[in-house]
Amino acid sequence: MTIVQPTEVAVVDTGSTRDSASYVDWSAIIAGVIFASAISLLFIAFGTAIGLNFIDFRSREGAPGILIGIAAASWFLWVQVSSLMAGGYLAGRLRRRHFDATEDESDVRDGAHGLIVWAGATVLGAIIALGGVGAAANMAGSALATATTASASVAAGAADAIDPNAYFTDQLFRAEQPVAGDTEAARAEAGRIFAQAALGDGTVPEADRTYLANVVAANTGLTPEESAARVDAVVVAIDGAKQDALEAARIARNTGIIAAFLLAATTLVSAIGAYWAAQKGGNHRDENTVLTDVFRRF
Structure with missing residues (x-):
């Protein structure tokens, strides 16, 4: 009778392989950046369609410009924060868990992935915005060249x-x-x-x-009196036009300052939101929480 000797089965320690890998899960980060960018573009397109944009506050007849400005600023804040929170949550949910740290340390690593998603999406948005500004500058340069030729005479x-x-x-x-x-x-x-x-x-x-x-x-x-009155009226009109130009310049300068402050504030708030959402995504990953329970288990 032939006795078959049992063969040895190689056991691969997947835990050690995972723990020796990098703590930064770039696949989850890239997925979060793409997801956040897609949501942001969707919401911005929707807001632009209903007039919530910073191009022309008077585009809606009968609506005060200040109210449209406040609505556009609120919509921009919501879009930026919500989209980056969604991207951070996705990155935290998809990140591979390393079991060489405490629960608090794992939460910090999840939050760090959310911050990297925030940074990547912010840089990507800045590149897209600068590209749009560059295209507008090229168009303005072409228009300026045409206007220079027309105004030479x-x-x-x-x-x-x-x-x-x-x-x-x-x-x-x-x-x-x-x-x-x-x-x-x-x-x-x-x-x-x-x-x-x-x-x-x-x-x-x-x-x-x-x-x-x-x-x-x-x-x-005209009589001398009528001529003098006309000259005075023209001088007053010119002074009024000058004051209007100064007021327009002041409003443009203040609008630029407010817009810069708003951008900085919303960027900071969205960073906090992305960090928090990524931690929640990591917690739901560890607890095997399904999507229907996301907003019920905070």
């Missing part, structure tokens, strides 16, 4: 209007009684007077006001 006249020397030259050869009929020269000189006032505090000297009133009277047939 009027560049000399604009330079004279801005040049302070032209204003003083006009004073040197200013006639006591303006000549009627030469409207082109009168218009050019009036433009240089207003340009000189804009270089200062915006005030047109009384002598220039009187001269402009005489020129208007000579070329329009």
